[in-house]
Amino acid sequence: MGEWTTAQVQDRLELAADVMRQMPGVMPQGFFNAWPEYFHSFADKVGQEPQMRRPRPSPRQITQAEEAMLWLRWLEKDDARLVWLRANGTPWKPICWELGISRATANRRWQYGIAVVVWRLNGRYVPRKRSMDFIVKRSG
Numbered sequence: 001m002g003e004w005t006t007a008q009v010q011d012r013l014e015l016a017a018d019v020m021r022q023m024p025g026v027m028p029q030g031f032f033n034a035w036p037e038y039f040h041s042f043a044d045k046v047g048q049e050p051q052m053r054r055p056r057p058s059p060r061q062i063t064q065a066e067e068a069m070l071w072l073r074w075l076e077k078d079d080a081r082l083v084w085l086r087a088n089g090t091p092w093k094p095i096c097w098e099l100g101i102s103r104a105t106a107n108r109r110w111q112y113g114i115a116v117v118v119w120r121l122n123g124r125y126v127p128r129k130r131s132m133d134f135i136v137k138r139s140g
Helices: 006-022 059-074 077-087 092-099 103-121 132-138
Strands: none
Touching (some): 006 059, 006 077, 059 077, 059 103, 077 103, 092 103
């Protein structure tokens, strides 16, 4: 793959969040259900709306999601949390309340987090003595 862009990183993180939502919940070891499976007859299903299920994520999607989640370790803890919350589609207001920052600060730190991931994926070193604005503008 060529140069990574911010749009590609955002899409991959959103895909990772979507894949993690589709995964089955973690059950404690030894968990089982003692109730017998109930089979509905045709008469029970008459008049009901069909329930469509999304297919489980493919192994390739799971691998890409795990890879994208590892990108978050390149960020500070709060920035990684912010980027992950945005990938999950969390609105800005709850994010600002949770992190105790303003909307403008949250947006700036989110852009910086995405830019840092883009820099690292493109094999560049993120300079510590440069401003957030410099890194965001140079990330493409």
